[in-house]
Amino acid sequence: MKPWLIGAAGAALATAVLAADEAEPPPLPEPLTDAAYRPVDPAAAGLGQLLFYDRLLSGNRDIACATCHHPRHGTSDGLSLGLGAGGLGLGPGRRPDPAAARPPRRQARNAPALWNLGATELTALFHDGRLEVDESRDSGLRGPVADELLQGLPGMLAAQAIFPLLSHDEMAGPPGSNPVADALAEGRITGPDGAIARILARLEALPAYREGFASAFDDIAAGAPIGLVHVTSALAAFIAFEFRSDTSLYDLHLWGAERLEEDARAGKMLFFGSAGCADCHAGPLFTDHGFHAMGQPQIGPGPDAASLGHGRDTGRARISGRAADAYAFRTPPLRNVTVTGPWGHAGAFTDLAAFLRHHADPVAGLAAYRRQARLPPPEDPADWAVMDDPAARAAIAAAVTRPPVALSAADIAALVAFLDSLTDEDALAGRLGIPEAVPSGLPVDR
Numbered sequence: 001m002k003p004w005l006i007g008a009a010g011a012a013l014a015t016a017v018l019a020a021d022e023a024e025p026p027p028l029p030e031p032l033t034d035a036a037y038r039p040v041d042p043a044a045a046g047l048g049q050l051l052f053y054d055r056l057l058s059g060n061r062d063i064a065c066a067t068c069h070h071p072r073h074g075t076s077d078g079l080s081l082g083l084g085a086g087g088l089g090l091g092p093g094r095r096p097d098p099a100a101a102r103p104p105r106r107q108a109r110n111a112p113a114l115w116n117l118g119a120t121e122l123t124a125l126f127h128d129g130r131l132e133v134d135e136s137r138d139s140g141l142r143g144p145v146a147d148e149l150l151q152g153l154p155g156m157l158a159a160q161a162i163f164p165l166l167s168h169d170e171m172a173g174p175p176g177s178n179p180v181a182d183a184l185a186e187g188r189i190t191g192p193d194g195a196i197a198r199i200l201a202r203l204e205a206l207p208a209y210r211e212g213f214a215s216a217f218d219d220i221a222a223g224a225p226i227g228l229v230h231v232t233s234a235l236a237a238f239i240a241f242e243f244r245s246d247t248s249l250y251d252l253h254l255w256g257a258e259r260l261e262e263d264a265r266a267g268k269m270l271f272f273g274s275a276g277c278a279d280c281h282a283g284p285l286f287t288d289h290g291f292h293a294m295g296q297p298q299i300g301p302g303p304d305a306a307s308l309g310h311g312r313d314t315g316r317a318r319i320s321g322r323a324a325d326a327y328a329f330r331t332p333p334l335r336n337v338t339v340t341g342p343w344g345h346a347g348a349f350t351d352l353a354a355f356l357r358h359h360a361d362p363v364a365g366l367a368a369y370r371r372q373a374r375l376p377p378p379e380d381p382a383d384w385a386v387m388d389d390p391a392a393r394a395a396i397a398a399a400v401t402r403p404p405v406a407l408s409a410a411d412i413a414a415l416v417a418f419l420d421s422l423t424d425e426d427a428l429a430g431r432l433g434i435p436e437a438v439p440s441g442l443p444v445d446r
């Protein structure tokens, strides 16, 4: 190498070290205030609490939203890939019900946590952003569902609730096991004999729900039937209200009310400074709402197993059709992240420090990846098919464009300490909490 080049590089390095030594703290995001969130109607949120925990919404009355998004597991399920309809139990111990009509299939992706989804800034949901705001459409939304279903909804979060209800694997159950699943299998979604009408009829039949909907919605009080719009609006109101998180130690720190411990402070400097985390985990919600290929290991059946017969998950590219989006996933917001593991869109890491070592250098991390996952039984060799296929692994690595960041073991520990300061005990304890009972009388996951 030419000596003057060494000199130039050396000078640049010295400046960088100097800057770090001067310890000028990098600018921090603004704290979250009420203005960041949509207003929530308390009556709708209260009704949504019951719906969120009520298995009545599932075809075989065996699973609720809360089964996969439980406050005990940071509003996720404690599993790498969860089990939907036909499973038994909650959290890491969840397993197939031996009496189920068909053994349940693993979910294709890790159940995301539901923190701060009532924030107005969000423009997309799901790991691949397949439900998104699109002002050019009448409904204001775009997603893989008939536009007719999206009409009249109050927003993206309400629209999201339609998906698990109409999925055989998540809540509806296998064809042949109940009338909701049968209608779905026959392509009858809307209409008087459709899957949705069959779910709504169950709610109409219970006086407690009829009254709950009437007190939350004026048109129902005036005699209108319970509609999908009401159910999904109530669920969205509950999620926005219950899972708002802006009172972690970090949040108090932003307000100047709390100091972070020394290791968390060091982690904060890295996060917003030299480690570059805030390039993507940006702003008050820790997300740029963008999609990035981070070389995450792919495990499990993948979203295209049934239709295309392979386990690969190309993420955003499946939605956009753009090669540049291959293996890119949405930047997740990070509040309460230390309690929402396993981590990654397929839950391929059960250890947060190991996740971060991979994340800082995804290509090397993928090459060094050793199996770690929390999967419900039975073992399935297909779970590791992509990781066992050198060409598939190489494709995931080839999509990474972000240069690696060198982080020492101490840096990783400091980042974990900083992420821990995002744990919000008040939000985890819940506002409305887990209901004692639900109108259907079915068991509540607790």
Ligand code: HEC
Residues within 6 Å of the ligand: 063, 064, 065, 066, 067, 068, 069, 082, 083, 084, 085, 107, 108, 109, 110, 111, 112, 113, 114, 117, 124, 125, 126, 127, 128, 157, 160, 161, 164, 165, 169, 170, 171, 235
């Ligand atoms: C079988 C487990 C399961 C059940 C039951 C379930 N979900 Fe989910 N949920 C998931 C998974 C997995 C994803 C991510 C799917 C993806 O990105 O492709 C998800 C995604 C979401 C998201 C998007 C979060 C984000 O940040 O992108 C919301 C909101 C949500 N679910 C709410 C609900 C509601 C409301 C219900 C009940 C009507 C429900 N879920 C039932 C597993 C489940």
Ligand code: HEC
Residues within 6 Å of the ligand: 271, 275, 276, 277, 278, 279, 280, 281, 291, 292, 293, 294, 295, 296, 328, 329, 330, 331, 332, 334, 337, 340, 342, 343, 344, 345, 346, 355, 356, 359, 360, 402, 415, 419
């Ligand atoms: C280039 C954008 C980018 C940068 C830089 C980045 N991240 Fe991420 N981060 C992502 C994306 C995208 C995901 C989701 C990846 C996936 O699941 O495939 C993610 C996931 C995570 C998760 C797991 C969240 C979960 O719920 O599973 C954590 C924790 C995390 N990042 C922390 C960090 C830290 C700490 C840094 C800095 C060392 C960092 N990130 C740098 C984009 C980025």
